[in-house]
Amino acid sequence: MVSSTRHPQQDSPAGRPGRFGPYGGRYVPEALIAALDELDREYQSAAVDPAFQSELDGLLKSYSGRPTPVTEVARFSAEAASGARVLLKREDLNHTGSHKINNVLGQALLTRRIGKKRVIAETGAGQHGVATATAAALMGLECVIYMGEEDTRRQALNVARMELLGATVVPVSTGSKTLKDAINEALRDWVTNVDTTNYVFGTVAGPHPFPTLVRDLQRIIGVEARQQVLELTGALPDAVAACVGGGSNAIGIFHAFVEDTDVALYGFEAGGDGVASGRHASTISAGSPGVLHGARSYLLQDEFGQTIESHSISAGLDYPGVGPEHSWLSDIGRAVYEPIDDAEAMEAFRLLCRTEGIIPAIESAHALAGARKLGARLGEGAVILVNLSGRGDKDVDTAARWFGLLDSGGAPGSDSGTGDEK
Amino acid sequence: MSASVAFERARSEERAALVGYLPAGYPSVAGAVDVLKAMVDAGVDVVEVGLPYSDPLMDGPVIQTAVEAALRAGANTTDVLRTVEAVAATGTPTLVMSYWNPIDRYGPERFSRDLAAAGGAGVITPDIIPDDAEEWLPVARSQDLDTVFLVAPSSTDKRIALTTEACRGFVYAASTMGVTGTRDQVGDAAADLVARTRKTTALPVAVGLGVSNADQAAEVANFADGVIVGSAFVRCLLDADSPADGVRAAGELAGQLSSGVRRQA
Known part of the structure; x- marks a missing residue:
C-alpha cells in the first residue's frame, strides 16, 4: 500500500527533531x-x-471518499494556461469540501x-x-x-x-x-x-x-497524485502548484515530489492588494524570519518584531506566518514562493467556473492563477499539477460581490453582520 | 544587580519578596514609570517591565487590553529599555518580561547589551524553554543578566531540573495551568510545584499567575520565596479615572500586598 501517511524520514539535515x-x-x-x-x-x-x-x-x-481523482482540465488549459496541460488534484471532492x-x-x-x-x-x-x-x-x-x-x-x-x-x-x-x-x-x-x-x-x-x-497526515495528497499523474501521462509533472497560507495543502502535495528534483514546486501566497501596497499575506515572498505561534519561520513583522496584520480576499490564506518546512524549502531553493494578488486569484476563479464547471475555493484559485503564470513560462504541453485544495461553495457570497452579482446589502450569509454565531 | 539580591534581603527579614509587573507604555511611557515608582515606594522588591507584544499568548484579557493600548500608542522596545532605566535607578532590581520575537528581532546580543547598560537585572522569557534557548543563554550570561524561565504544574521533575539549571536570579513557578489574570484561589498545585522545584535548586522560587490581594499574597508567602502580581496592578490602571488615580490605586495595592508578604497566614 502506498497510502500510508507515515514517511519516516529525517525532518532536516540538522537532524534535530522538529527542526527544518x-x-x-x-x-x-x-x-x-x-x-x-x-x-x-x-x-x-x-x-x-x-x-x-x-x-x-x-x-x-x-x-471522506479517498482517493480523490485527478482531473485534466483541457478547456481551462487552452483558454487560461497558454496550452500547458493543467491537472487538478481534486481535494475539493473530499467530505467537508477540502483537504x-x-x-x-x-x-x-x-x-x-x-x-x-x-x-x-x-x-x-x-x-x-x-x-x-x-x-x-x-x-x-x-x-x-x-x-x-x-x-x-x-x-x-x-x-x-x-x-x-x-x-x-x-x-x-x-x-x-x-x-x-x-x-x-x-x-x-x-x-x-x-x-x-x-x-x-x-x-x-x-x-x-x-x-x-x-504534514504526514496531508502527505497522502501527493502520494496519490504522483501515482495518478504517472498513470495519466506516463511521466512526472513539470511543476506542482499549490496555494500557501499556513501551508498544509501545499506541503501535502509537495512532499512526495521533494526527491524528484526535475519537478518544480511552486507555492502561491496571497498577494492581497499587491505586495507593494503592504496589504497582503505573502509571508515568504515579502516577510523575514522570526518566531510566531511556537515556531521559527518566515513571518510578517515590523522592525520591533510585532506581527503585521495580513490581508487577503481569502480568509484561509489570511495569515502572517507560514509552516517552518516551507521556509526551509524556500531557503534551500527546492520550492519557489510567489504572490498572487486578489484580482489575479478572482480572475482564475471565474475562468475555472466558466471553462470547467468547477467552483474552486478562493484559496485554491490562487494556485490556479499561479498555474496560468507557469503555463505562460513553461509553454504548450508542459504538465502542471495543481492542488485544488477546496471547493468554493463557502465563497459564493464573496465571489458574487466581487463580480457585482449581489448588492452590498443583506443577502443570506453576507458580510453585513448576520452575527448568527451564538 | 541580580534580582537574587532582593530575595536575599527578604529572606533575611524572614518574609517573601514582592514582585510587581506592568507593561511598559501603559497608560503612557512616562505614566508607567510613575506607577512603577509608586509601586516600589510602597514595597515592591523586584520589578518586571513587560515588553508589549502583538501576540501575547500567555496573557489573559486584562494584560492583553493594556498591551494592545500601549502598542496602539506606539510603545516599542526602546521605550521598554528607557522604562527599565528609570525604574532601576531607584535601586530596585528590574527585569524585562518578554515574548521571544521582539528580542529576536532587536537582536539578542544587542538587547542584552542595551538592557545591561540601562541597569536591567535580566529577562523573564515565558515562551522559550531552556531546550530551545541557545540563542539567548550565552549572550545573557556574557552580560551577567538574570535568565528566568518558567516551571508549570505539568512539568516533569526532569524538566524542572533542566529549567532551574538554566535559571539565574530566581525561578518563576506558574501557580496554575492557564494564562495571566486574577483568580479567587491560588491552586494547591502551586505549593507542590514549589516543593518539587526546591529539590532541584538553591535559587529563590517565586509564584505567579492569579495572585491579586493581600490574603493570597500571605498564603503564597507561606511556601514560596516570592509572590508575583501582574494583572491586579494592570486592573488598577484600567479602572482608573485618571493617570494620577492609577498611580494612587497601584501604590495602595502594592502597600497591601507588601503587608501580605510580611504576614504569616
Missing part, C-alpha cells in the same frame, strides 16, 4: 511541553501501529488514543473548523472552535455548518480578529484545559510536533 534547518522548534510556555511531548509520543507509536493506520485508511476511504479532513481524521483518532474527550481548533476560512467539528461529531468528542470575529462575518455559512455539527464557535475579538488571533486564543484555552483537551492544529505551523504531524 534553522526553522521550527518549540517557542511555547513550559506548561504546554508535557502535552506536546504526549502528542508526539502517541503519534510516534500510532504511526507504526497497523491497527491505527488501518482505521485511518478506512475512514479516509469510506468516510482539511485528511489531517483532522488522523488527529481525532489520536485524541481518542490519548484518552481525551474535548478538542479545540482554530479556523480562518472555516474549512478546518468544519472538518474538526465533523470528526468530533463522528467520534463523540466535545468541540470548541476559535474563529476571528472578522472571519465569522466573512464565512457566516461555515459558522452555521460548525454549529449544525454540534460545535461551539467562539468569535475572537482581540488583535486583528482573524486567524492569528484565533490561534492565540486556542493556545490560551489549551494551556488552561490541557488535561482534558487536545488541540487539533489545522496547518503545518505551530510548535513541534504539529508541522511534522500535520
Whole structure:
C-alpha cells in the first residue's frame, strides 16, 4: 500500500527533531511541553501501529471518499494556461469540501488514543473548523472552535455548518480578529484545559510536533497524485502548484515530489492588494524570519518584531506566518514562493467556473492563477499539477460581490453582520 | 544587580519578596514609570517591565487590553529599555518580561547589551524553554543578566531540573495551568510545584499567575520565596479615572500586598 501517511524520514539535515534547518522548534510556555511531548509520543507509536493506520485508511476511504481523482482540465488549459496541460488534484471532492479532513481524521483518532474527550481548533476560512467539528461529531468528542470575529462575518455559512455539527464557535475579538488571533486564543484555552483537551492544529505551523504531524497526515495528497499523474501521462509533472497560507495543502502535495528534483514546486501566497501596497499575506515572498505561534519561520513583522496584520480576499490564506518546512524549502531553493494578488486569484476563479464547471475555493484559485503564470513560462504541453485544495461553495457570497452579482446589502450569509454565531 | 539580591534581603527579614509587573507604555511611557515608582515606594522588591507584544499568548484579557493600548500608542522596545532605566535607578532590581520575537528581532546580543547598560537585572522569557534557548543563554550570561524561565504544574521533575539549571536570579513557578489574570484561589498545585522545584535548586522560587490581594499574597508567602502580581496592578490602571488615580490605586495595592508578604497566614 502506498497510502500510508507515515514517511519516516529525517525532518532536516540538522537532524534535530522538529527542526527544518534553522526553522521550527518549540517557542511555547513550559506548561504546554508535557502535552506536546504526549502528542508526539502517541503519534510516534500510532504511526507504526497497523491497527491505527488501518482505521485511518478506512475512514479516509469510506468516510471522506479517498482517493480523490485527478482531473485534466483541457478547456481551462487552452483558454487560461497558454496550452500547458493543467491537472487538478481534486481535494475539493473530499467530505467537508477540502483537504482539511485528511489531517483532522488522523488527529481525532489520536485524541481518542490519548484518552481525551474535548478538542479545540482554530479556523480562518472555516474549512478546518468544519472538518474538526465533523470528526468530533463522528467520534463523540466535545468541540470548541476559535474563529476571528472578522472571519465569522466573512464565512457566516461555515459558522452555521460548525454549529449544525454540534460545535461551539467562539468569535475572537482581540488583535486583528482573524486567524492569528484565533490561534492565540486556542493556545490560551489549551494551556488552561490541557488535561482534558487536545488541540487539533489545522496547518503545518505551530510548535513541534504539529508541522511534522500535520504534514504526514496531508502527505497522502501527493502520494496519490504522483501515482495518478504517472498513470495519466506516463511521466512526472513539470511543476506542482499549490496555494500557501499556513501551508498544509501545499506541503501535502509537495512532499512526495521533494526527491524528484526535475519537478518544480511552486507555492502561491496571497498577494492581497499587491505586495507593494503592504496589504497582503505573502509571508515568504515579502516577510523575514522570526518566531510566531511556537515556531521559527518566515513571518510578517515590523522592525520591533510585532506581527503585521495580513490581508487577503481569502480568509484561509489570511495569515502572517507560514509552516517552518516551507521556509526551509524556500531557503534551500527546492520550492519557489510567489504572490498572487486578489484580482489575479478572482480572475482564475471565474475562468475555472466558466471553462470547467468547477467552483474552486478562493484559496485554491490562487494556485490556479499561479498555474496560468507557469503555463505562460513553461509553454504548450508542459504538465502542471495543481492542488485544488477546496471547493468554493463557502465563497459564493464573496465571489458574487466581487463580480457585482449581489448588492452590498443583506443577502443570506453576507458580510453585513448576520452575527448568527451564538 | 541580580534580582537574587532582593530575595536575599527578604529572606533575611524572614518574609517573601514582592514582585510587581506592568507593561511598559501603559497608560503612557512616562505614566508607567510613575506607577512603577509608586509601586516600589510602597514595597515592591523586584520589578518586571513587560515588553508589549502583538501576540501575547500567555496573557489573559486584562494584560492583553493594556498591551494592545500601549502598542496602539506606539510603545516599542526602546521605550521598554528607557522604562527599565528609570525604574532601576531607584535601586530596585528590574527585569524585562518578554515574548521571544521582539528580542529576536532587536537582536539578542544587542538587547542584552542595551538592557545591561540601562541597569536591567535580566529577562523573564515565558515562551522559550531552556531546550530551545541557545540563542539567548550565552549572550545573557556574557552580560551577567538574570535568565528566568518558567516551571508549570505539568512539568516533569526532569524538566524542572533542566529549567532551574538554566535559571539565574530566581525561578518563576506558574501557580496554575492557564494564562495571566486574577483568580479567587491560588491552586494547591502551586505549593507542590514549589516543593518539587526546591529539590532541584538553591535559587529563590517565586509564584505567579492569579495572585491579586493581600490574603493570597500571605498564603503564597507561606511556601514560596516570592509572590508575583501582574494583572491586579494592570486592573488598577484600567479602572482608573485618571493617570494620577492609577498611580494612587497601584501604590495602595502594592502597600497591601507588601503587608501580605510580611504576614504569616
